[in-house]
Structures are given as C-alpha cells and as structure tokens.
Amino acid sequence: LRxxxxxxxxxxxxxxxxxxxxxxxxxxxxxxxVREEATYVRHHKQKIAYLFAxxxxxxxxxxxxxxxxxxxxxxxxxNTGSFTGELRRAVEQHEPDKIVVTEPGEWRVWEMMQGxxxxxxxxxxxxxxxxxxxxxxxxxxxxxxxxxxRMETFYRGMRKRTGLLMKDGEPVGGQWxxxxxxxxxxxxxxxxPERPDFVPDAITSEVIALVSDRFADHFGDLxxxxxxxxRADALTALKHFxxxxxxxxxxxxxxxKTGAPFLYHALLxxxxxxxxxxxxxxxxxxxxxxxxxxxxxxxxxxxxxxxxGWREYVRGLYxxxxxxxxxxxxxxxxxxxxxxxxxxxxxxxxxxxxVADTRAHAYAHHIQRLMVTGNFALLAGLExxxxxxxxxxxxxxxxxxxxLPNVHGMVLWAxxxxxxxxxxxxxxAYINRMSDYCRGCxxxxxxxxxESACPFNYLYWNFLIENADRLAGNPRMAMxxxxxxxxxxxxxEEITTDAARFLAGAEMRSAPF
Ligand code: FAD
Ligand code: DLZ
Ligand code: SF4
Numbered sequence: 001l002r003x004x005x006x007x008x009x010x011x012x013x014x015x016x017x018x019x020x021x022x023x024x025x026x027x028x029x030x031x032x033x034v035r036e037e038a039t040y041v042r043h044h045k046q047k048i049a050y051l052f053a054x055x056x057x058x059x060x061x062x063x064x065x066x067x068x069x070x071x072x073x074x075x076x077x078x079n080t081g082s083f084t085g086e087l088r089r090a091v092e093q094h095e096p097d098k099i100v101v102t103e104p105g106e107w108r109v110w111e112m113m114q115g116x117x118x119x120x121x122x123x124x125x126x127x128x129x130x131x132x133x134x135x136x137x138x139x140x141x142x143x144x145x146x147x148x149x150r151m152e153t154f155y156r157g158m159r160k161r162t163g164l165l166m167k168d169g170e171p172v173g174g175q176w177x178x179x180x181x182x183x184x185x186x187x188x189x190x191x192x193p194e195r196p197d198f199v200p201d202a203i204t205s206e207v208i209a210l211v212s213d214r215f216a217d218h219f220g221d222l223x224x225x226x227x228x229x230x231r232a233d234a235l236t237a238l239k240h241f242x243x244x245x246x247x248x249x250x251x252x253x254x255x256x257k258t259g260a261p262f263l264y265h266a267l268l269x270x271x272x273x274x275x276x277x278x279x280x281x282x283x284x285x286x287x288x289x290x291x292x293x294x295x296x297x298x299x300x301x302x303x304x305x306x307x308x309g310w311r312e313y314v315r316g317l318y319x320x321x322x323x324x325x326x327x328x329x330x331x332x333x334x335x336x337x338x339x340x341x342x343x344x345x346x347x348x349x350x351x352x353x354x355v356a357d358t359r360a361h362a363y364a365h366h367i368q369r370l371m372v373t374g375n376f377a378l379l380a381g382l383e384x385x386x387x388x389x390x391x392x393x394x395x396x397x398x399x400x401x402x403x404l405p406n407v408h409g410m411v412l413w414a415x416x417x418x419x420x421x422x423x424x425x426x427x428x429a430y431i432n433r434m435s436d437y438c439r440g441c442x443x444x445x446x447x448x449x450x451e452s453a454c455p456f457n458y459l460y461w462n463f464l465i466e467n468a469d470r471l472a473g474n475p476r477m478a479m480x481x482x483x484x485x486x487x488x489x490x491x492x493e494e495i496t497t498d499a500a501r502f503l504a505g506a507e508m509r510s511a512p513f
Contacts, residue, residue: 221359
C-alpha cells in the first residue's frame with residue numbers, strides 16, 4: 001500500500017500525526033511551495049522566507065533519513081500554485097491508495113480539506129494535530145454552554161492535566177499566578193541579552209533571494225532575517241532563552257524600549273507555530289529550569305502560562321467558535337486603517353517605533369502588539385477586518401488560529417466579551433510608564449488636550465464616551481466610567497472636539513500621499 005502524506009508548511013515536526021506511521025519503503029511525503037498560501041494575505045517577506053526555508057530544511061532532513069519526498073518549489077515547472085492543484089497533481093503522479101494529512105491551523109484550509117474528501121479519487125485521512133496539549137474536542141467540551149470563556153480557568157485545568165508546576169495536586173509555590181511580581185519598567189541604561197544570530201545558510205539565502213524577487217511588493221525587510229529555520233537551531237534558540245532570558249522574563253515582560261524589540265522575550269513563536277518545537281517540550285524545559293534553580297518561579301510560571309494557557313486557549317477558542325467568531329463587530333467600529341500602520345509615518349513615536357520594529361523583524365513583542373498598535377486600533381475605532389488583516393500580514397508567527405482571537409477578542413473586543421471581560425483600553429500614561437517612547441515624541445504625554453497633547457489621552461476618554469451604551473454597564477469598567485462622570489460637561493466637550501479633529505486629520509489618512 002502506498003500512502004501520500006501531505007505535510008503543510010506549518011506542520012514541520014517529525015512526529016506530527018501525519019508522519020507517525022510513515023513507511024519509508026512505500027510512502028511519499030508531499031510538500032509544496034504555492035503562491036496561493038504566500039498571497040492569501042500579502043505576508044511580510046520574512047514570514048514567507050521563514051516558511052520556505054524551514055520547509056526545505058525539513059524535507060532535506062527527511063530525505064537524509066531515506067524518505068521519498070516530492071518537494072514542489074515555488075518556481076518548479078507545472079506548479080499550479082494551490083494546495084488543491086498540487087495535491088491533485090501528486091495523486092495523478094504517485095497513484096497512492098490513500099492520502100494522510102494533519103488537520104490545518106486555519107478554517108480556510110479546513111474547508112479546503114473537506115473538499116479533498118469529496119473530490120479526490122482516493123480516501124483522505126485527516127488526523128488531529130498532536131502538537132497541541134489540548135485537543136480541539138476537549139476544548140469544545142469545556143467551552144460548551146459558556147458564553148464567556150476565561151483563560152485563567154482553562155489554564156488551571158491545563159496545569160492539573162499536564163502536572164506542569166504542580167505538587168501533590170496543588171500549584172507549586174501555593175499560587176496559580178505570580179503576575180503581581182512581574183511587569184517592571186526597565187532601568188535606564190539596562191542592557192538585555194543579544195538575540196542569537198542564526199546567519200542564513202545556503203538554503204535560506206537562496207530562499208531569501210527568491211522571496212526578494214517574487215514578493216518584492218510585500219511589506220517588510222529581509223536584511224535582518226535571523227530566525228532559526230531548523231529544529232536543531234530552534235533547540236539552540238530555546239536553550240539561549242532558558243539560560244539568558246527566562247530568569248528575567250517575568251520582570252520585564254511588559255517593558256518596551258526604543259531600538260530593543262526583543263528584550264527578554266523568547267522569539268520562539270515562529271518555530272512553535274511552524275512545528276519546529278512543540279508546546280510541551282518548551283513548557284517542560286522551562287519547568288525543569290525552575291526545578292534546577294536556574295530561574296525563579298514568577299518568571300517560569302509567567303512563561304508557561306503564555307504557552308500552556310494563552311496559546312492553547314486561543315487555539316481552542318478559534319476552533320470552538322469559527323466561522324461565526326470572525327463576523328462580529330460588538331463595538332460597531334468602522335474607521336479605515338491609517339496608512340502609517342504600513343509606512344510608520346506618524347508623529348506618534350510609540351506607533352512609529354513599533355511599526356519600524358515590525359517592518360525590520362516581522363516581530364513585535366506582546367505589549368507592543370496589545371498596548372500600542374492594538375490599543376490605538378481600539379481607541380480609534382478601526383474596522384476589525386482591516387486590523388486583523390494587518391496583524392495576519394506583518395508577523396512571522398501569524399496564523400489565523402492565533403492572530404484572530406488575539407486581535408478580534410483581546411485587542412478590539414469585537415467578540416463582545418467572549419475572550420476577555422473588558423477591553424484593554426489605556427491612555428498615554430500606560431505607554432509612558434512601560435517605555436521610553438514618549439521621551440522621543442513630538443506629542444506631550446502629560447498634556448490632556450489641544451493639538452500638542454498625546455492623542456492616546458483624549459482618544460481614551462472619547463472611546464469611553466462613544467461606547468458608553470455598550471460598556472458602561474460592564475462591572476469591570478465601573479471605575480473609568482465613574483471618573484468620566486466626574487469630568488464635567490466642558491471637559492467632555494474638549495475631549496470630543498480634540499478626538500474629532502485628530503480622527504479627521506492627516507495622521508489618519510488611509511492611503512499614501
Ligand atoms: P514570549 O513573550 O516570549 O512568549 C512565549 C510564548 O508564549 C510565545 O512564543 C507564544 O507561543 C506564547 N504566547 C504568548 N502570548 C500569547 C498569546 N496572547 N496568544 C498565543 N500565544 C501566546 N502570537 C502568535 O504566535 N501569532 C500571532 O499571530 C499573534 N498575534 C497577536 C496579535 C495581538 C494583537 C496580540 C496582542 C498578541 C498576538 N500574539 C500572537 C501573541 C504574542 O504577542 C506572541 O506570541 C509573542 O509576541 C511571540 O513572541 P515570543 O515568542 O518572543 O513570545
Ligand atoms: C504561510 C504559508 C506560506 C507563506 N506558504 C506556504 C506554502 O507555500 N506551502 C505550505 O504548505 N504552507 C505555506 N504556508 C502555511 C500555510 O498557509 C498553513 O499551513 C495554513 O495556513 C494552515 O495553517
Ligand atoms: Fe505615544 Fe503619546 Fe507617548 Fe507619543 S506621547 S509616544 S503618542 S504615548
């Protein structure tokens with residue numbers, strides 16, 4: 001019997017479910033570089049280069065094992081440019097008895113796969129994705145009948161289920177969550193560790209040249225491409241993180257600094273999302289660092305919560321609530337995405353810096369995504385679909401299963417509270433507290449009104465005023481609404497006038513000059 005095993009570009013793990021029973025004597029592994037996947041949104045150039053480079057290295061490793069790999073390069077003669085076209089071509093060429101594939105990360109491809117079952121002349125076995133710790137069906141059972149899903153409840157269940165940071169059925173250290181020890185501001189002059197430097201080898205360099213040529217009009221630079229694109233390099237990156245960054249991860253998790261996009265973050269999301277590392281091995285390695293006394297509990301718990309908690313939770317939520325999830329717009333936001341999200345041309349220094357980091361590295365850390373580009377999108381009432389497309393384009397780790405809940409739910413509150421109990425709205429004071437951006441800004445973070453005032457300041461109150469009928473009744477918003485009530489009529493008028501002027505002004509233009 002000959003099985004055709006179709007491995008997608010973000011399933012690059014040797015023990016992924018589609019490969020567990022691989023028979024190198026008879027089976028063929030299919031991997032395809034296709035234009036449709038590279039352009040369904042106009043991904044950052046580094047994201048395409050990352051996937052193609054990781055795919056080519058993974059295929060080479062399989063071949064070194066003696067596995068037959070049908071690897072279709074982007075510029076191969078006859079490449080039809082789509083998953084479906086390439087699968088059909090491979091079926092004609094290899095005449096398999098069946099096709100085996102692991103379920104995809106995106107609804108769009110899931111629907112495509114259902115079509116393969118109907119249209120192809122051989123059976124298609126779609127297997128669970130075993131790279132996650134919580135199977136889709138288990139999450140769906142947990143979510144059934146709940147409107148609001150809360151990460152913290154889910155996370156505690158996952159700690160019990162996996163035994164991570166657990167002792168005798170209780171959380172290690174007597175608490176589930178050590179966030180109150182985290183979130184320090186970086187001291188002035190502080191130097192964080194250097195990012196590991198994975199200089200592109202011949203395979204990666206060839207891919208970078210291809211992407212530069214074929215996707216020249218996509219967002220982003222390729223010059224600073226330094227991602228680990230093999231499992232061996234991803235393991236080196238994990239070790240670097242555990243040794244150099246984890247001991248301070250929690251402390252400076254929310255800090256932002258000009259010209260220092262990485263700080264103590266792991267930079268592991270592209271490798272995790274493409275399959276080079278598994279969530280389980282990364283969490284267990286972090287727990288081991290705590291057991292061995294190499295990192296304190298607040299840092300290790302904070303890190304494990306991001307993966308065992310947030311990452312598994314958003315993935316479960318995505319599959320439990322799609323496709324309807326993407327359609328809601330609870331705050332009726334409809335303003336166009338300003339052009340500066342692409343060009344970085346804005347006088348708001350925090351946004352200019354985050355866009356610059358994003359363009360250079362296809363990366364920004366969580367707080368830049370949530371509290372700068374995200375917070376502005378929320379306060380300015382940008383249309384969810386346009387903001388979501390931006391986030392799906394610009395990051396090397398972006399796949400809809402993780403991007404959509406974070407943007408639609410956590411940032412924009414477009415799901416009306418399914419994912420988080422309240423919107424993460426904040427004024428310029430938060431950005432000033434956690435970063436050095438305001439020092440280099442032409443706007444004045446201390447000023448509340450007028451043309452030179454930080455726009456986040458009046459947009460924050462304007463957001464509360466505009467959404468009062470939707471948010472004022474939310475118990476978790478009671479405090480800001482009480483403060484708003486105390487501001488007085490004249491101050492409220494000042495806020496709405498400032499906001500209207502800014503939102504109609506040059507900063508908000510949605511196309512280049
Ligand atoms: P670290 O800060 O070192 O965290 C460690 C790991 O925890 C990450 O590698 C990631 O796997 C996981 N993690 C942390 N927070 C989250 C979260 N909220 N959701 C899921 N996993 C999380 N992450 C993506 O992988 N892809 C995305 O497309 C994506 N889009 C986002 C959009 C917005 C608006 C926000 C607020 C967050 C988004 N995130 C996304 C989550 C998070 O910002 C990134 O995972 C993180 O910045 C990746 O960098 P790191 O590996 O250095 O992470
Ligand atoms: C993101 C991406 C890109 C840019 N290109 C390819 C590709 O050419 N071939 C491939 O197999 N996968 C690619 N991917 C990843 C897929 O888009 C991903 O598998 C689906 O979005 C499902 O998560
Ligand atoms: Fe951003 Fe306002 Fe600070 Fe300028 S002053 S960097 S706009 S928060």
